[in-house]
Amino acid sequence: MSRYGHGLVLGKFYPPHTGHHHLVRTAAGRCRRLTVLVCAASVESVPLTDRVAWMREVHPEVRVVGTMDDIPVDVTDPAVRDAHMAVFRAAVPEPVDAVFTSEAYGGELGRRFGAVSVCVDPDRIRHPVSGTAVRNDPIGCWDFLESPVRAALARRVVVVGAESTGTTTMAAALAEHYRGRGGVWARTRYVPEYGREFSERKLAVLRAARPGAEWSDVTFASEEFPLIARRQAELEEEAARTGSPVLFCDTDAFATTIWHERYMGGPYPAAPEPRTQHLWLLTDHEGVAFEDDGLRDGEHLRPWMTGRFREELARTGRRTVELTGPHEQRLARAVAAVDALIDEGPHFADPLPERR
Known part of the structure; x- marks a missing residue:
C-alpha cells in the first residue's frame, strides 16, 4: 500500500x-502528515469555528484548517471549479501528494492539486451515513456522531425552582421516562445539582471542626457561586457528550444567580455562563410540602424564589413551562413540552444548492 508525504x-x-472520521483516519494512516480542510458557506447554520474545533478534538494528530467558500456549486462549469480551487489553494498552499475522498469528484480534485486521488468507501459500506442524512434526521443518525457533535445537538432541559419544590424528583423522572423509550433514548441522562454536593462538603468540613454544627451555621462567600456555576456547566457538558438526544439538568448556571440572591442578598458577582440550554421547567412551590433534609431552611422564602425565577426567566427570554399541581400532572406537562422541543429538533440550514 502506497504511503504519501502530504495528504x-x-x-x-x-x-x-x-x-x-473513517476517511480522515484512513488518510492519516497512509500519509506522513495530513491536512483536513473544512469548507463552510455563509448560508449554513453551523459556524466554521465549531466544525474546525470538532474535527481537531476528534483528530488531534492531524492539522485541521478552515475556510469560507461561498462560491456556487456547479460541477459542469470549469470557471466555477477554478474559483473553488483558488479558495482551497489559499487555505492549503503547500504541495499535496494525495487527496482522499469518498466522492465522485475525487479524481478531478486530485488532478487539479497535481496529486494522487484515493477513494475511500465510496459506497458507504463501512459507515452508511452522509451529511445530508444527519441534517435531515439527527436523532436517527445519533450513533454516527462523535461526542462533541452530540453535545452540540442534544436538547438540554433544565428544571429550576425554589427549595423543596421537586426539581430533583422531576429531572430524575424525566430521564427515566425517556430511557424507557429504548433505542437511542436508553442513554438519556440527568445532571444532579452540583450546588448541593458543594453544600454537603461545606457542612462536613464545618462539622469536622465543630461537631454538632448545623446547616444554619454554614456561611457562603459571594465568589463561591461562580465556581458552583462553572462546575455545573462542566458536568452538563460532560453528560451531553455521552447521552441521548435529550439531557435533563437539575438546575443550571443561570439558576445559580438566583441562589446567590437568596443567600447573599445581592446581584451575582460575575458574567453569566454562555447559554447552552433550550427549555426551562419551573417547579411551583404551591401544593408541595416543604421537607427539611438537613440542607434547607428557606420555607418562608419559597414564594419569593418562585417569583424571582419567573421574573428572570421571562426577562432573559428563556423558553419556560411552569409545572403545577400533583407530580403526575407536572410530569405529563413536562413530557409534552419536551416532546415538542424534540420534534422541532436542531435545525440545519440548507447548504448551497448544487447546479448541474
Whole structure:
C-alpha cells in the first residue's frame, strides 16, 4: 500500500460523522502528515469555528484548517471549479501528494492539486451515513456522531425552582421516562445539582471542626457561586457528550444567580455562563410540602424564589413551562413540552444548492 508525504482531506463536515472520521483516519494512516480542510458557506447554520474545533478534538494528530467558500456549486462549469480551487489553494498552499475522498469528484480534485486521488468507501459500506442524512434526521443518525457533535445537538432541559419544590424528583423522572423509550433514548441522562454536593462538603468540613454544627451555621462567600456555576456547566457538558438526544439538568448556571440572591442578598458577582440550554421547567412551590433534609431552611422564602425565577426567566427570554399541581400532572406537562422541543429538533440550514 502506497504511503504519501502530504495528504489532504477536504469537505464541509456539516456536521462531521463517522464516515468523515473513517476517511480522515484512513488518510492519516497512509500519509506522513495530513491536512483536513473544512469548507463552510455563509448560508449554513453551523459556524466554521465549531466544525474546525470538532474535527481537531476528534483528530488531534492531524492539522485541521478552515475556510469560507461561498462560491456556487456547479460541477459542469470549469470557471466555477477554478474559483473553488483558488479558495482551497489559499487555505492549503503547500504541495499535496494525495487527496482522499469518498466522492465522485475525487479524481478531478486530485488532478487539479497535481496529486494522487484515493477513494475511500465510496459506497458507504463501512459507515452508511452522509451529511445530508444527519441534517435531515439527527436523532436517527445519533450513533454516527462523535461526542462533541452530540453535545452540540442534544436538547438540554433544565428544571429550576425554589427549595423543596421537586426539581430533583422531576429531572430524575424525566430521564427515566425517556430511557424507557429504548433505542437511542436508553442513554438519556440527568445532571444532579452540583450546588448541593458543594453544600454537603461545606457542612462536613464545618462539622469536622465543630461537631454538632448545623446547616444554619454554614456561611457562603459571594465568589463561591461562580465556581458552583462553572462546575455545573462542566458536568452538563460532560453528560451531553455521552447521552441521548435529550439531557435533563437539575438546575443550571443561570439558576445559580438566583441562589446567590437568596443567600447573599445581592446581584451575582460575575458574567453569566454562555447559554447552552433550550427549555426551562419551573417547579411551583404551591401544593408541595416543604421537607427539611438537613440542607434547607428557606420555607418562608419559597414564594419569593418562585417569583424571582419567573421574573428572570421571562426577562432573559428563556423558553419556560411552569409545572403545577400533583407530580403526575407536572410530569405529563413536562413530557409534552419536551416532546415538542424534540420534534422541532436542531435545525440545519440548507447548504448551497448544487447546479448541474
